[in-house]
Amino acid sequence: MKQTAIIFLGLLLFGGTTKSQNTDPIFNGQDLSNWVPVLRSEANADTVFYVKDGIMNAGGxxxxxxxTKDSYENYELSLEWRWTGEPSNSGLLLAITGEDKVWPHCIEAQLKHKNAGDLVLMHKGAQASVQGQDYQVDxxxxWVSVANKFNPSSEKTPGEWNSYRIRFLNGTLELWINDTLQMQATNVTPTKGPIGLQSEGSHIQFRNIELIQL
Structure with a gap:
């Protein structure tokens, strides 16, 4: 029994060390010092994107x-989101490439209400294969191409917290909404770049943003 306890403790310590080495604190829950705002029109970015009570807010x-200031490739990203009022549109921008503009060349993991889990390709050069069908931007x-999610919406009632889990490894992308696999794509391009969160319509909140490098 004693030996079993020692082995179990060792596994816990090893697992904790591994996570610490691979986890990148892209959001510290206190401020947006690791992030860069990009807006379509002139506005005080601090009134659009801000942190309160450990939660990141996007005004819409x-x-x-x-x-993010840094670029990422081969990772698992998880976060929670919720709408505070009437839900509308948002998204997670992956592998942002080139010029900062609204909207940039990237791969979007959709957050539009009732469409979370769709895959959106933005601008020429973005492409993916989904269930044997090739998608690319013409x-x-x-300027966009959309691959629809696999299942009916698995989102919770607006106002409740939802979970998003994204695994992006060697050009294969999986999107999980509240533990339901809604998208699996291969041959995804681009694969490397900053990660972004959209302000696009109405107020949305994000928390527990964690990235594990694979």
Whole structure:
């Protein structure tokens, strides 16, 4: 019994050390010092994106996003979100590439109400394969391409906290909404860049933002 307890304790310590080595604190729950705001129109970014009680807030107006200063590739990202009023649109921008603008070249994990889990490709060069079908942006048709989520919405009632888990490894992307797999894509491009959270319509909150490098 004593030996079993020692082994169990050792596993706990080893697991804790591994997580500490691989986890990147992209949001410290106190301020936005690791983030860069990008807005469509002139506005005080501090009134659009701000932290209160350990929660990151995005006002929804004007449109824009706030992104990490650092770039990431091969990771698992988890967070919680909720709408504080009438739900509308938002998203997680992955592998932001090139110029900071609204909206940038990237891969979006959709957060639009009832559509969380859709995959949105933005601008020429963004592409993915989903269930044997290739998706890419044709700028002569539209600047985005959308692959719809696999299942009916698994979002909770507006006002309740939802969980989003994203695994992005070697060009394969999985999106889990409240533990339901809503998207799995391969041959995803681009794969590396900052991560952003959108302000796009109405007030949304984010918390427990954690990234584990794979």
């Amino acid at each position: 107006d004007p449109f824009g996003y706030i992104r 700028p002569e048709v539209r």
